[in-house]
Amino acid sequence: MTSPHNRATLVGAVFASVVSGMLVAGQSRINGELGVRMGDGALAALISFSSGFVILSLAMLASPRARRGLGAVLEDIRRGRLPWWSTLGGVGGGFLVLTQGLVAGILGVALFSVAVVAGQTLGAMWIDSRGWFGVPTVRLSPARAFGALVAVVGVMVSVEVWAGQDGSLSWGFLLPVLSGAGTGIQQALNGTVRNRASSALAATWINFAVGTTALAVVWVVGLPATGGPEVFPTEWWLYAGGLLGTLFIPIQTITVHRIGVLGLGVSLVTGQILASIALDLIVPVGDFPISVWTVIGASLTVLGSILVTTSKRRST
Template structure:
């Protein structure tokens, strides 16, 4: 008589499977978020070019998202309860008010879209953001700014970050000679990318405190809109303001697209950490930006093999960074 040995699944094994499933789902949602970000870049860049006022285009994008969220607030008890929870946490000292400033990073990103995309194209803007976001993501994870707490610098995470930077360099190599006069504009997406990693960590903290991704998005859009409006008012002293408003209604949807990726990121960061969220988002951005520059290019420059090769390498980097390993004991 033969007996079959039963496989015993321990609570630890079950927990690891659950974390693995959450990580896989988080990566997929982050890629979708990245596609949305690339789309927003194209919309805001075109809007800024047609208005001849890049900062006002950013105000329209961020302000439009804020208006939509404020309109939804009376119909969402969860959003209102989330706001009360954040306010109570700040008042009682359980929640740092600094976590409510994630919108500053978002404002920098949207301003960068409006200023640089029409000159550099979506792909070049995206790879600039990638470089800043990757380096900042390593630091933010190590410092534990996100809701998942400190994330160890495992060899897979570090290798994924290094390969992502290599992908950026590869993508840029084909464009360095085509737009030398505008390359200084890459400084803005580099700074925006660095602040985005902080933004994702802070928004994740707000989501964890409030229990509502839309509350996190509302606080993000409120802070970002205030910063952009102030910056635009200052810019009026040096310029004449916007020209005629474009008639294409699609150009005004940047704020709606922004709500999608801000809300997704505030949820996903708890499952993936800031670095892996950033790398998966980057993969989505690169895929989306290449497709957009192929289908509806913002400038006449053509995409070369380096851009496609860099995008492929970035996807490999995300896969490596997603591998779970135990950190070395020091």
């Protein structure tokens, strides 16, 4: 029987993960418009990640515990107690931010979130059920599988993907699907590093350091083809994507080992879809209509999240 303390911890982790998903949608909105305005999605992604890296580096300087955690991770890698590839979660995060800069401004935040969610939920189900990348193995019970299915169907309903919107089945839709699957790996690896470091800040700093490096390489390699940015917008908020990342990545590294990769993924879905609908209503970046189906789909997504997170059972 679940104790009141454990129940409260689970509810708190789910709520924090939903808020994290809302921040992801906000970052997609910001980076999507920055990529469109600059005419350089890769540079928009690099600006987002590198600004977050600078913020976290300043925080690291002020936190002896985080620096000790970073040293512990490096020592574990040196002694072979932690595989070096465990620190590569930032590659998945960098790919997500790259797709934000490339296609979120074209698809709109809601449709972009559909693509991310589809990859996120399916990828997380696979990781969770096999206990890969250091996460506890969680049996894929019928209730969890049904909850994930309900969540995906809910997202599809909410944005009416079948309505024949442009780009729904193009490469612009495929990229965020792949990046969504990559976030499951990112969350699992970051959670493992956080446990070794005993510091969410240290794990997040490693995530941003790796992601910034990967995006810098991508931008430099692609520069001859892109020709660089067309213009640098002057609105300050277009450069706040990295700040949002420094907020939602630590939440994910903490909650992933409490509710599992799939539980985290579906909680993120709930936050992402609700926030993306609100953003497309209030400050749209793409041409996307909101209808009664949107509300129905969002409700189904929340139901799916509840089914997945409350049906968690670890394999023995």
